[in-house]
Amino acid sequence: MTHLAFVAVAYALGVGVPLAFALTAWQRAAAARRKLAAIDPRGQRP
Amino acid sequence: MSSSPNRSLHRFANPGQFLRLSGAVLPYLAIGAALLTALGLGWGLFVSPADYQQGDAVRIMYVHVPAAWLATGGYTGLAVCSAMSLIWRHPLADLAAAEIGPVGAGFTALCLATGSLWGKPMWGAWWVWDARLTSVLVLFFLYIGHVALVRAFDDPTRGYRAGAILALVGVVNLPIVKFSVDWWNTLHQPASIKLTGAPTMAPEMLWPLAIAALGYTLCFATIVTMRTRAAVMERRIRGLLMARAASDPGA
Amino acid sequence: MTRKRRRLYVLLACAIGLGSATALTLTAFSDNLVFFVSPSDIATKGASGRTVRLGGLVEQGSVQRGNGGATFKVTDGASSVTVRYAGILPDLFREGQGVVTLGTLQSDGSLKASEVLAKHDETYMPKEVAEALKKSGQWKPDSGPPPPSSTWNKR
Numbered sequence: 001m002t003h004l005a006f007v008a009v010a011y012a013l014g015v016g017v018p019l020a021f022a023l024t025a026w027q028r029a030a031a032a033r034r035k036l037a038a039i040d041p042r043g044q045r046p
Numbered sequence: 047m048s049s050s051p052n053r054s055l056h057r058f059a060n061p062g063q064f065l066r067l068s069g070a071v072l073p074y075l076a077i078g079a080a081l082l083t084a085l086g087l088g089w090g091l092f093v094s095p096a097d098y099q100q101g102d103a104v105r106i107m108y109v110h111v112p113a114a115w116l117a118t119g120g121y122t123g124l125a126v127c128s129a130m131s132l133i134w135r136h137p138l139a140d141l142a143a144a145e146i147g148p149v150g151a152g153f154t155a156l157c158l159a160t161g162s163l164w165g166k167p168m169w170g171a172w173w174v175w176d177a178r179l180t181s182v183l184v185l186f187f188l189y190i191g192h193v194a195l196v197r198a199f200d201d202p203t204r205g206y207r208a209g210a211i212l213a214l215v216g217v218v219n220l221p222i223v224k225f226s227v228d229w230w231n232t233l234h235q236p237a238s239i240k241l242t243g244a245p246t247m248a249p250e251m252l253w254p255l256a257i258a259a260l261g262y263t264l265c266f267a268t269i270v271t272m273r274t275r276a277a278v279m280e281r282r283i284r285g286l287l288m289a290r291a292a293s294d295p296g297a
Numbered sequence: 298m299t300r301k302r303r304r305l306y307v308l309l310a311c312a313i314g315l316g317s318a319t320a321l322t323l324t325a326f327s328d329n330l331v332f333f334v335s336p337s338d339i340a341t342k343g344a345s346g347r348t349v350r351l352g353g354l355v356e357q358g359s360v361q362r363g364n365g366g367a368t369f370k371v372t373d374g375a376s377s378v379t380v381r382y383a384g385i386l387p388d389l390f391r392e393g394q395g396v397v398t399l400g401t402l403q404s405d406g407s408l409k410a411s412e413v414l415a416k417h418d419e420t421y422m423p424k425e426v427a428e429a430l431k432k433s434g435q436w437k438p439d440s441g442p443p444p445p446s447s448t449w450n451k452r
Contacts, residue, residue: 001102002096002101002102002103003101003102003103003167004102006103006106006163006164006166006167007091007102007103007105007106009163010105010106010109010110010159010160010163010164011087011091011105011109013109013156013159013160014087014108014109014113014156014160015083015087017152017153017155017156018083018262018265018266018269021149021152021269022076022265022268022269022272025269025272025273025276026272028272028273028276029272029273029275029276029279031276032275032276032279032280032283033279035279035283036279036282036283036286039283039286039287039290040282040286095423095424095425096423096424097421097422097423097424098422098423098424098426098427098428099389099417100389100417100421101388104421107421129308132304132308133301133304133305133308134301167387167388168387168388168389168415168417169387169389169414169415169416169417170385170386170387170388170390170412170413170414170415171412171414174332174414175332176332177330177331177332214308214311214312215315217312218315218316218319222319222323229323229327229330230327230330230331230332231331231332231333231334231335231352232332233332233333233397233414233416235416235417235418235419236419237419238419238420238421246418246419246420246421247419247420247421247422248421248422248423248426250423251421251422251423
Protein backbone atom coordinates (compact mmCIF):
# COMPACT_ATOMS: atom_id res chain seq x y z
CA MET A 1 0.00 0.00 0.00
CA THR A 2 1.32 3.43 -0.94
CA HIS A 3 1.26 6.29 1.58
CA LEU A 4 0.57 3.76 4.34
CA ALA A 5 1.47 6.08 7.22
CA PHE A 6 -0.86 8.85 6.03
CA VAL A 7 -3.74 6.42 5.44
CA ALA A 8 -3.21 4.72 8.81
CA VAL A 9 -3.24 8.00 10.78
CA ALA A 10 -6.32 9.21 8.87
CA TYR A 11 -8.28 6.02 9.68
CA ALA A 12 -7.11 6.02 13.31
CA LEU A 13 -8.52 9.55 13.62
CA GLY A 14 -11.61 8.65 11.61
CA VAL A 15 -12.49 5.84 14.02
CA GLY A 16 -11.08 7.42 17.17
CA VAL A 17 -12.79 10.82 17.08
CA PRO A 18 -16.41 9.56 16.78
CA LEU A 19 -15.70 6.75 19.25
CA ALA A 20 -14.26 9.15 21.83
CA PHE A 21 -17.28 11.45 21.47
CA ALA A 22 -19.70 8.51 21.79
CA LEU A 23 -17.99 7.06 24.88
CA THR A 24 -17.84 10.37 26.77
CA ALA A 25 -21.46 11.14 25.85
CA TRP A 26 -22.55 7.69 27.07
CA GLN A 27 -20.64 8.13 30.34
CA ARG A 28 -22.19 11.55 30.89
CA ALA A 29 -25.72 10.25 30.25
CA ALA A 30 -25.17 7.25 32.54
CA ALA A 31 -23.86 9.45 35.37
CA ALA A 32 -26.82 11.83 35.01
CA ARG A 33 -29.28 8.90 35.01
CA ARG A 34 -27.75 7.47 38.20
CA LYS A 35 -27.82 10.80 40.00
CA LEU A 36 -31.37 11.52 38.89
CA ALA A 37 -32.54 8.11 40.11
CA ALA A 38 -30.97 8.83 43.51
CA ILE A 39 -32.58 12.23 44.08
CA ASP A 40 -35.81 12.21 42.06
CA PRO A 41 -38.74 11.79 44.47
CA ARG A 42 -41.00 10.61 41.63
CA GLY A 43 -38.95 7.46 41.21
CA GLN A 44 -36.83 6.22 38.37
CA ARG A 45 -37.31 7.74 34.93
CA PRO A 46 -36.38 6.45 31.51
CA MET B 47 -40.69 28.38 39.18
CA SER B 48 -43.62 30.67 39.95
CA SER B 49 -44.61 31.14 36.32
CA SER B 50 -48.05 30.28 35.02
CA PRO B 51 -48.99 26.60 34.85
CA ASN B 52 -49.25 26.82 31.09
CA ARG B 53 -45.66 27.95 30.75
CA SER B 54 -44.25 25.38 33.14
CA LEU B 55 -46.13 22.70 31.25
CA HIS B 56 -44.53 23.90 28.03
CA ARG B 57 -41.10 23.76 29.69
CA PHE B 58 -41.32 20.29 31.10
CA ALA B 59 -43.67 18.30 28.90
CA ASN B 60 -41.42 18.43 25.86
CA PRO B 61 -38.12 17.42 27.51
CA GLY B 62 -39.88 14.53 29.28
CA GLN B 63 -41.37 13.35 26.03
CA PHE B 64 -37.98 13.79 24.38
CA LEU B 65 -36.34 11.52 26.99
CA ARG B 66 -38.90 8.76 26.42
CA LEU B 67 -38.87 9.01 22.64
CA SER B 68 -35.08 9.30 22.22
CA GLY B 69 -34.55 6.48 24.71
CA ALA B 70 -36.61 4.19 22.51
CA VAL B 71 -34.84 5.19 19.26
CA LEU B 72 -31.26 5.46 20.58
CA PRO B 73 -30.29 1.74 20.59
CA TYR B 74 -31.26 1.31 16.93
CA LEU B 75 -29.53 4.57 16.03
CA ALA B 76 -26.32 3.50 17.77
CA ILE B 77 -26.30 0.00 16.23
CA GLY B 78 -26.96 1.41 12.75
CA ALA B 79 -24.20 3.98 13.20
CA ALA B 80 -21.65 1.38 14.29
CA LEU B 81 -22.53 -1.15 11.57
CA LEU B 82 -22.66 1.31 8.65
CA THR B 83 -19.49 3.17 9.71
CA ALA B 84 -17.60 -0.09 10.10
CA LEU B 85 -18.88 -1.33 6.72
CA GLY B 86 -18.15 1.93 4.87
CA LEU B 87 -14.68 2.52 6.33
CA GLY B 88 -13.73 -1.18 6.10
CA TRP B 89 -14.82 -1.29 2.47
CA GLY B 90 -12.91 1.92 1.75
CA LEU B 91 -9.74 0.78 3.49
CA PHE B 92 -9.50 -2.87 2.38
CA VAL B 93 -11.79 -3.57 -0.60
CA SER B 94 -12.15 -0.49 -2.79
CA PRO B 95 -9.57 -0.04 -5.58
CA ALA B 96 -6.59 2.31 -5.49
CA ASP B 97 -6.85 5.43 -7.65
CA TYR B 98 -5.01 5.63 -11.00
CA GLN B 99 -3.19 8.79 -9.88
CA GLN B 100 -3.39 8.98 -6.10
CA GLY B 101 -2.65 5.33 -5.35
CA ASP B 102 -3.84 4.26 -1.91
CA ALA B 103 -3.93 7.85 -0.59
CA VAL B 104 -7.42 8.00 -2.14
CA ARG B 105 -8.63 5.91 0.83
CA ILE B 106 -8.29 9.00 3.06
CA MET B 107 -11.27 10.36 1.12
CA TYR B 108 -13.64 7.85 2.79
CA VAL B 109 -12.96 9.59 6.13
CA HIS B 110 -12.38 13.13 4.88
CA VAL B 111 -15.47 13.62 2.72
CA PRO B 112 -18.06 12.28 5.23
CA ALA B 113 -16.40 14.37 7.96
CA ALA B 114 -16.66 17.45 5.73
CA TRP B 115 -20.34 16.76 4.98
CA LEU B 116 -21.05 16.38 8.69
CA ALA B 117 -19.12 19.58 9.47
CA THR B 118 -21.47 21.56 7.20
CA GLY B 119 -24.55 19.43 7.90
CA GLY B 120 -24.00 19.73 11.65
CA TYR B 121 -23.75 23.49 11.31
CA THR B 122 -27.05 23.48 9.42
CA GLY B 123 -28.58 21.61 12.36
CA LEU B 124 -27.06 24.13 14.76
CA ALA B 125 -28.59 26.98 12.73
CA VAL B 126 -32.03 25.31 12.67
CA CYS B 127 -31.91 24.85 16.46
CA SER B 128 -30.81 28.47 16.87
CA ALA B 129 -33.70 29.76 14.74
CA MET B 130 -36.15 27.61 16.75
CA SER B 131 -34.62 29.00 19.94
CA LEU B 132 -34.87 32.65 18.85
CA ILE B 133 -38.32 32.52 17.26
CA TRP B 134 -40.21 29.98 19.37
CA ARG B 135 -38.04 30.01 22.51
CA HIS B 136 -38.02 26.23 22.41
CA PRO B 137 -36.10 24.97 25.48
CA LEU B 138 -34.99 21.71 23.85
CA ALA B 139 -33.54 23.63 20.88
CA ASP B 140 -31.29 25.56 23.31
CA LEU B 141 -29.96 22.36 24.86
CA ALA B 142 -29.51 20.65 21.47
CA ALA B 143 -27.64 23.66 20.02
CA ALA B 144 -25.24 23.71 22.97
CA GLU B 145 -24.55 19.98 22.46
CA ILE B 146 -24.17 20.12 18.65
CA GLY B 147 -21.39 22.73 18.92
CA PRO B 148 -18.56 20.60 20.34
CA VAL B 149 -19.45 17.59 18.16
CA GLY B 150 -19.49 19.74 15.02
CA ALA B 151 -16.16 21.24 16.01
CA GLY B 152 -14.75 17.71 16.42
CA PHE B 153 -15.92 16.58 12.98
CA THR B 154 -14.61 19.80 11.40
CA ALA B 155 -11.23 19.21 13.04
CA LEU B 156 -11.32 15.62 11.71
CA CYS B 157 -12.04 16.99 8.21
CA LEU B 158 -9.14 19.47 8.44
CA ALA B 159 -6.71 16.87 9.82
CA THR B 160 -7.50 14.18 7.24
CA GLY B 161 -7.40 16.79 4.47
CA SER B 162 -3.94 17.78 5.63
CA LEU B 163 -2.86 14.13 5.67
CA TRP B 164 -4.02 13.84 2.03
CA GLY B 165 -2.62 17.22 0.95
CA LYS B 166 0.96 16.55 2.05
CA PRO B 167 1.61 13.54 -0.23
CA MET B 168 -0.72 14.65 -3.08
CA TRP B 169 -0.35 18.43 -3.37
CA GLY B 170 3.01 18.69 -1.66
CA ALA B 171 1.73 20.89 1.21
CA TRP B 172 0.01 20.27 4.54
CA TRP B 173 -1.92 23.50 4.23
CA VAL B 174 -2.58 26.27 1.70
CA TRP B 175 -4.63 29.44 2.15
CA ASP B 176 -7.08 28.86 -0.68
CA ALA B 177 -10.76 29.77 -0.44
CA ARG B 178 -12.02 26.25 0.41
CA LEU B 179 -9.52 25.48 3.16
CA THR B 180 -9.79 28.96 4.66
CA SER B 181 -13.61 28.91 4.72
CA VAL B 182 -13.61 25.50 6.46
CA LEU B 183 -11.15 26.87 9.02
CA VAL B 184 -13.58 29.78 9.57
CA LEU B 185 -16.34 27.16 10.07
CA PHE B 186 -14.17 25.52 12.76
CA PHE B 187 -13.66 28.87 14.51
CA LEU B 188 -17.43 29.55 14.35
CA TYR B 189 -18.04 26.24 16.14
CA ILE B 190 -15.38 27.04 18.75
CA GLY B 191 -16.80 30.53 19.23
CA HIS B 192 -20.29 29.09 19.72
CA VAL B 193 -19.04 26.55 22.27
CA ALA B 194 -17.31 29.29 24.25
CA LEU B 195 -20.11 31.88 23.98
CA VAL B 196 -22.92 29.54 25.07
CA ARG B 197 -21.01 28.71 28.25
CA ALA B 198 -19.72 32.24 28.96
CA PHE B 199 -22.75 33.63 30.84
CA ASP B 200 -23.89 33.05 34.41
CA ASP B 201 -27.47 33.10 33.18
CA PRO B 202 -27.72 30.19 30.73
CA THR B 203 -30.62 31.80 28.82
CA ARG B 204 -28.44 34.75 27.84
CA GLY B 205 -25.73 32.34 26.70
CA TYR B 206 -28.20 30.41 24.52
CA ARG B 207 -29.49 33.67 23.02
CA ALA B 208 -26.01 35.00 22.20
CA GLY B 209 -24.93 31.61 20.82
CA ALA B 210 -28.01 31.42 18.61
CA ILE B 211 -27.30 34.84 17.11
CA LEU B 212 -23.67 33.92 16.44
CA ALA B 213 -24.72 30.61 14.84
CA LEU B 214 -27.22 32.33 12.53
CA VAL B 215 -24.73 35.03 11.49
CA GLY B 216 -22.25 32.25 10.67
CA VAL B 217 -24.69 30.66 8.22
CA VAL B 218 -23.34 32.99 5.49
CA ASN B 219 -20.18 30.90 5.62
CA LEU B 220 -21.99 27.71 4.52
CA PRO B 221 -22.56 28.67 0.84
CA ILE B 222 -19.01 30.04 0.79
CA VAL B 223 -17.66 26.65 1.91
CA LYS B 224 -19.81 24.81 -0.64
CA PHE B 225 -19.26 27.02 -3.69
CA SER B 226 -15.72 28.34 -3.01
CA VAL B 227 -14.32 25.72 -5.40
CA ASP B 228 -16.62 26.95 -8.19
CA TRP B 229 -16.49 30.72 -7.58
CA TRP B 230 -12.72 31.14 -7.29
CA ASN B 231 -9.54 29.37 -8.36
CA THR B 232 -8.67 27.03 -5.52
CA LEU B 233 -6.09 24.33 -5.05
CA HIS B 234 -8.84 22.12 -3.67
CA GLN B 235 -10.59 20.15 -6.42
CA PRO B 236 -14.27 20.83 -7.23
CA ALA B 237 -17.00 18.43 -6.09
CA SER B 238 -17.05 14.98 -7.70
CA ILE B 239 -20.68 14.42 -6.79
CA LYS B 240 -22.94 17.11 -8.18
CA LEU B 241 -26.65 17.81 -7.92
CA THR B 242 -26.84 17.87 -11.70
CA GLY B 243 -24.83 15.57 -13.92
CA ALA B 244 -23.08 12.26 -13.37
CA PRO B 245 -20.46 11.91 -10.62
CA THR B 246 -16.84 11.85 -11.78
CA MET B 247 -16.09 8.95 -9.48
CA ALA B 248 -16.01 5.22 -10.22
CA PRO B 249 -19.02 3.33 -8.76
CA GLU B 250 -16.74 0.99 -6.78
CA MET B 251 -15.48 4.08 -4.91
CA LEU B 252 -18.84 5.85 -4.72
CA TRP B 253 -20.53 3.00 -2.83
CA PRO B 254 -18.18 2.82 0.17
CA LEU B 255 -18.18 6.65 0.28
CA ALA B 256 -21.99 6.76 0.42
CA ILE B 257 -22.14 4.08 3.14
CA ALA B 258 -19.41 5.75 5.21
CA ALA B 259 -21.22 9.08 4.88
CA LEU B 260 -24.50 7.51 6.04
CA GLY B 261 -22.68 5.80 8.93
CA TYR B 262 -21.03 9.05 9.99
CA THR B 263 -24.39 10.84 9.82
CA LEU B 264 -25.89 8.25 12.18
CA CYS B 265 -22.80 8.57 14.44
CA PHE B 266 -23.33 12.32 14.62
CA ALA B 267 -27.04 11.86 15.37
CA THR B 268 -26.30 9.23 18.04
CA ILE B 269 -23.70 11.38 19.80
CA VAL B 270 -25.86 14.52 19.75
CA THR B 271 -28.92 12.58 21.00
CA MET B 272 -26.94 11.05 23.89
CA ARG B 273 -25.46 14.42 24.84
CA THR B 274 -28.83 16.17 24.67
CA ARG B 275 -30.40 13.44 26.85
CA ALA B 276 -27.61 13.96 29.37
CA ALA B 277 -28.17 17.73 29.26
CA VAL B 278 -31.93 17.34 29.86
CA MET B 279 -31.31 15.08 32.86
CA GLU B 280 -28.59 17.39 34.24
CA ARG B 281 -30.97 20.34 34.04
CA ARG B 282 -33.65 18.37 35.87
CA ILE B 283 -31.09 17.47 38.58
CA ARG B 284 -30.20 21.15 38.99
CA GLY B 285 -33.88 22.05 39.23
CA LEU B 286 -34.57 19.36 41.85
CA LEU B 287 -31.56 20.34 43.97
CA MET B 288 -32.56 24.02 43.86
CA ALA B 289 -36.15 23.17 44.82
CA ARG B 290 -34.89 21.04 47.70
CA ALA B 291 -32.58 23.78 48.94
CA ALA B 292 -35.40 26.32 48.76
CA SER B 293 -37.86 24.14 50.72
CA ASP B 294 -35.24 23.17 53.29
CA PRO B 295 -33.72 26.45 54.55
CA GLY B 296 -32.10 24.82 57.58
CA ALA B 297 -29.77 22.65 55.51
CA MET C 298 -48.38 34.43 18.32
CA THR C 299 -47.76 37.91 16.91
CA ARG C 300 -44.58 38.20 18.94
CA LYS C 301 -43.27 35.00 17.41
CA ARG C 302 -44.29 36.22 13.97
CA ARG C 303 -42.46 39.50 14.60
CA ARG C 304 -39.30 37.71 15.75
CA LEU C 305 -39.42 35.60 12.58
CA TYR C 306 -39.65 38.72 10.37
CA VAL C 307 -36.83 40.47 12.24
CA LEU C 308 -34.70 37.37 11.76
CA LEU C 309 -35.51 37.18 8.04
CA ALA C 310 -34.73 40.88 7.56
CA CYS C 311 -31.38 40.43 9.31
CA ALA C 312 -30.63 37.40 7.13
CA ILE C 313 -31.35 39.32 3.92
CA GLY C 314 -29.23 42.27 5.04
CA LEU C 315 -26.31 40.14 6.16
CA GLY C 316 -26.50 37.94 3.07
CA SER C 317 -26.45 40.83 0.60
CA ALA C 318 -23.64 42.57 2.52
CA THR C 319 -21.56 39.38 2.35
CA ALA C 320 -22.32 38.87 -1.34
CA LEU C 321 -21.26 42.44 -2.16
CA THR C 322 -18.06 42.11 -0.12
CA LEU C 323 -17.13 38.83 -1.78
CA THR C 324 -17.80 40.26 -5.24
CA ALA C 325 -15.69 43.34 -4.48
CA PHE C 326 -12.75 41.30 -3.22
CA SER C 327 -13.08 38.53 -5.80
CA ASP C 328 -9.68 39.29 -7.33
CA ASN C 329 -7.97 38.73 -4.00
CA LEU C 330 -9.84 35.54 -3.22
CA VAL C 331 -8.41 33.56 -6.12
CA PHE C 332 -5.61 31.27 -5.06
CA PHE C 333 -3.70 31.52 -8.35
CA VAL C 334 -3.64 33.41 -11.66
CA SER C 335 -3.52 31.87 -15.13
CA PRO C 336 -0.75 32.29 -17.75
CA SER C 337 -3.17 34.50 -19.74
CA ASP C 338 -3.52 36.84 -16.74
CA ILE C 339 0.26 37.15 -16.59
CA ALA C 340 0.46 37.80 -20.35
CA THR C 341 -1.97 40.71 -20.04
CA LYS C 342 -0.94 42.29 -16.74
CA GLY C 343 2.21 40.59 -15.53
CA ALA C 344 5.16 42.67 -14.37
CA SER C 345 8.63 41.33 -13.69
CA GLY C 346 9.75 41.26 -10.09
CA ARG C 347 6.24 40.54 -8.83
CA THR C 348 5.56 37.49 -6.69
CA VAL C 349 2.69 35.51 -8.16
CA ARG C 350 0.97 32.18 -7.77
CA LEU C 351 0.61 30.71 -11.23
CA GLY C 352 -1.81 27.88 -11.98
CA GLY C 353 -2.37 25.79 -15.10
CA LEU C 354 -1.52 22.52 -16.80
CA VAL C 355 2.05 21.27 -17.30
CA GLU C 356 2.54 21.44 -21.07
CA GLN C 357 3.11 18.10 -22.82
CA GLY C 358 6.78 17.48 -23.62
CA SER C 359 8.00 20.61 -21.85
CA VAL C 360 9.45 19.02 -18.71
CA GLN C 361 13.26 18.97 -18.51
CA ARG C 362 14.59 17.54 -15.29
CA GLY C 363 18.02 18.86 -14.41
CA ASN C 364 20.35 18.74 -11.45
CA GLY C 365 18.01 18.77 -8.44
CA GLY C 366 15.22 20.62 -10.20
CA ALA C 367 13.15 21.00 -13.33
CA THR C 368 12.11 23.40 -16.04
CA PHE C 369 8.64 23.15 -17.52
CA LYS C 370 5.93 25.23 -19.14
CA VAL C 371 2.58 25.97 -17.51
CA THR C 372 -0.24 26.57 -19.97
CA ASP C 373 -3.94 27.37 -19.97
CA GLY C 374 -4.34 26.73 -23.69
CA ALA C 375 -4.13 30.39 -24.70
CA SER C 376 -0.63 31.21 -23.44
CA SER C 377 2.13 29.61 -21.44
CA VAL C 378 4.83 30.58 -18.96
CA THR C 379 8.21 28.87 -18.47
CA VAL C 380 8.82 27.85 -14.86
CA ARG C 381 12.22 27.10 -13.33
CA TYR C 382 12.19 25.23 -10.06
CA ALA C 383 14.91 23.78 -7.84
CA GLY C 384 13.42 21.32 -5.37
CA ILE C 385 11.44 18.13 -4.99
CA LEU C 386 8.35 17.87 -7.17
CA PRO C 387 5.18 16.38 -5.59
CA ASP C 388 3.94 12.86 -6.40
CA LEU C 389 1.16 13.94 -8.70
CA PHE C 390 3.42 16.18 -10.81
CA ARG C 391 3.45 15.01 -14.42
CA GLU C 392 2.84 16.32 -17.93
CA GLY C 393 -0.79 17.27 -18.51
CA GLN C 394 -1.38 17.57 -14.74
CA GLY C 395 -2.63 20.73 -13.08
CA VAL C 396 -0.06 22.57 -10.93
CA VAL C 397 0.13 25.74 -8.85
CA THR C 398 3.55 27.37 -8.49
CA LEU C 399 4.60 30.26 -6.30
CA GLY C 400 7.45 32.36 -7.60
CA THR C 401 8.85 35.64 -8.89
CA LEU C 402 8.44 36.82 -12.47
CA GLN C 403 11.79 37.34 -14.19
CA SER C 404 12.52 40.00 -16.80
CA ASP C 405 12.55 37.36 -19.57
CA GLY C 406 8.93 36.43 -18.76
CA SER C 407 9.74 33.19 -16.97
CA LEU C 408 8.87 32.33 -13.39
CA LYS C 409 11.49 31.42 -10.78
CA ALA C 410 9.44 29.15 -8.53
CA SER C 411 10.05 28.57 -4.83
CA GLU C 412 7.15 26.15 -4.44
CA VAL C 413 5.33 23.72 -6.75
CA LEU C 414 2.01 22.18 -5.71
CA ALA C 415 0.17 19.54 -7.74
CA LYS C 416 -3.51 20.24 -8.28
CA HIS C 417 -5.74 17.18 -8.29
CA ASP C 418 -8.91 17.13 -10.37
CA GLU C 419 -12.28 15.74 -9.28
CA THR C 420 -11.85 12.44 -11.15
CA TYR C 421 -11.56 9.31 -9.04
CA MET C 422 -11.14 6.00 -10.87
CA PRO C 423 -9.24 2.74 -10.56
CA LYS C 424 -6.12 2.20 -12.66
CA GLU C 425 -7.73 -0.50 -14.80
CA VAL C 426 -10.62 1.78 -15.77
CA ALA C 427 -8.25 4.61 -16.65
CA GLU C 428 -6.18 2.32 -18.85
CA ALA C 429 -9.22 0.79 -20.53
CA LEU C 430 -10.63 4.22 -21.29
CA LYS C 431 -7.34 5.38 -22.79
CA LYS C 432 -6.95 2.16 -24.77
CA SER C 433 -10.42 2.30 -26.27
CA GLY C 434 -9.91 5.94 -27.20
CA GLN C 435 -12.84 7.11 -25.08
CA TRP C 436 -10.53 9.41 -23.13
CA LYS C 437 -7.44 11.23 -24.37
CA PRO C 438 -5.80 12.74 -21.27
CA ASP C 439 -4.16 15.50 -23.36
CA SER C 440 -7.43 16.86 -24.66
CA GLY C 441 -9.55 17.12 -21.55
CA PRO C 442 -11.34 15.45 -18.66
CA PRO C 443 -12.54 11.84 -18.85
CA PRO C 444 -16.11 11.01 -19.87
CA PRO C 445 -18.77 10.72 -17.12
CA SER C 446 -18.56 7.64 -14.92
CA SER C 447 -21.89 6.25 -16.16
CA THR C 448 -20.15 5.38 -19.45
CA TRP C 449 -17.07 3.79 -17.87
CA ASN C 450 -18.48 0.30 -17.58
CA LYS C 451 -19.01 -0.08 -21.33
CA ARG C 452 -15.44 -1.22 -21.87
